[in-house]
Amino acid sequence: MRPPTNQEIIKLLSEMVVFYEMDDVPFKPQAYERVVQAIETLDREVADIYNEQGVDGLRKIPGVGEGIAYHLELLIKKGTFLEYEKYKKKIPVRISELLAVEGLGAKTIKTLYQKLKIKNLADLEKAATAGKIQKLPHFGAKSEEKILKGIEFLKKSKGRFTLGHLLPIINLIENRLRKIPGVQHVTTAGSVRRMQDTVGDIDILVTAKNSAKVMEVFVKMPEVEHVYGRGLTKTNVRLNLPAGGGIDADVRVVPEAVYGAALQYFTGSKEHNIEVRKLAIKKGYKLSEYGLFRGKKLIAAKTEEDVYKKLGLIWIPPEIRTASGEIEAALRQAQGISPGLPNLIPYGSIRGDLQIQTNWTDGANSLEEMVKAAMAVGLEYIAITDHTRSLAMTGGLDEKGLARQAKEIDRINKKLQATCLPDRQASYPMGRWPTGQIGKLQVLKSAEVNVLKDGKLDIADEALKKLDLVSMAIHSHFHLSEKEQTERIIRAIKHPLVNIFFHPTGRVIGRRPAYALDMAKILRAAKEYGVAMEINSFPDRLDLKDTHIRQAVEIGVKLVIDSDAHSVQHFAFYNLGIGQARRGWATKKDVLNTLPCGEFLKAIKSLKK
């Protein structure tokens, strides 16, 4: 039997949360919830941990004690456990299916099952359409309508959206709210401020004197499809997105005097906030979105810095507020003990882009157009990385093709440096580039060399030697076993000419999961054989993931952050990649392409002892 994946374990444990809640069992739901959260942020398979370290390994997962470790062991060995089977028999309801409907929770699911025998989404829709739900005690016409709306939403919604695709609409909404008289701050908090790769909803925090006016403007926006709830401090709507689909958005309006406390609260993550509030309680305080209090006395609220400081912490960057060691680090730093918080890589600090495709293969623009666009966003060097021979669908280049392209690059290097000066003041969707020295964009010869099934590269060494930089990538045989895939990748990493591993997990958010691989092993090999790992900034790649970046940083593997631009519009995404790097605790020193061109080349070559 195949051992359960983390996703399957999470689904089962989440159902246990609801079963216990339906059964009015106290405290167990929270205990299970905590384990679900821990496994969600785990960068390894629980089954692998068990196979290597047994029950002791399971108990090292935060929140897993004797009882849950025992359940997990059975789950891994038998695919289920007694307690779960017991409840499934007692309450034969498709929990996760019903839970996905907006507004339904454990208690409602219980009532619907007991009174109307509703076991799944189809039963629910039938009962709601027939008007049976509104006749139940404590339900009414509105509850029923809400359920039908929820089902409809579920049918056409794809769930989470990538941050990169949402930013334009978020900027639009923020700007509308900023124009309202009396409005002071407008900040999108939540997962957007934490720069998470995907976003489930949009949380906008506003400070204003007249909240009624803010809510009025907000609910009347053309994108608003439905208003879930509207109050003077909180309004909740559903937006229609221009690209199709819909997403929920909240606005909270608070007085300017409590902006910091509210921002801290609404930025999350939920887990981070729970830890911070526990710390507050320990110190005799109470923390809410209205401030830090001792009894009824307000201690801090104006800025986030104040709130953290009064708790004995230093300010923690939003990207790492995940309850995974940042609070302890902030505590240490406030006391002058190291290691404190990492000095995260600043936005706007990328000087060179090492993955760019042109119309020599699957890019939309010519080499020259891409070079000009790169200069316009203020880059100092770029590597041209068209695909190689075996990627037939893109018309991948062979050794001769690469040689021809090299000549073209030589020509452009000569021509453009004299004639095209970058406009470093230009403002771009993702932010403003720093002013600096002008001129001199260096175009490097490179390639996105395809790794064959056996781990060999598809270009001869003689041709690779002529490139400034060699990058490898996986584009086929995604379904090898974890062991085979890992060995294949490590064989390629061992190649003496390889410098960078592009989009290492191969995931495409919302379309394709990562292929099976043992990232810890791959990172150790990358360290040993001097290969840098890419953080691909493309909105639906963002690969490496945050947890892998943190592993890489801990091991001392060097990183690069690229756009993977396939057209001139794609130079707008660096800050997504930097946000991802920050989520992985990366500093400027960890990311090689924050260096000027000459130093970068020296640094990346020196990895290969």
Next chain:
DNA sequence: GCCGTTTTCGGCCCGACTGTTTTCAGTCG
């Protein structure tokens, strides 16, 4: 069911809004 610079027993985050109520439970973040 978990966990420990108040604790190996006794705690477990906080508040807004809704719908159906006549004082509040459920859901959400």
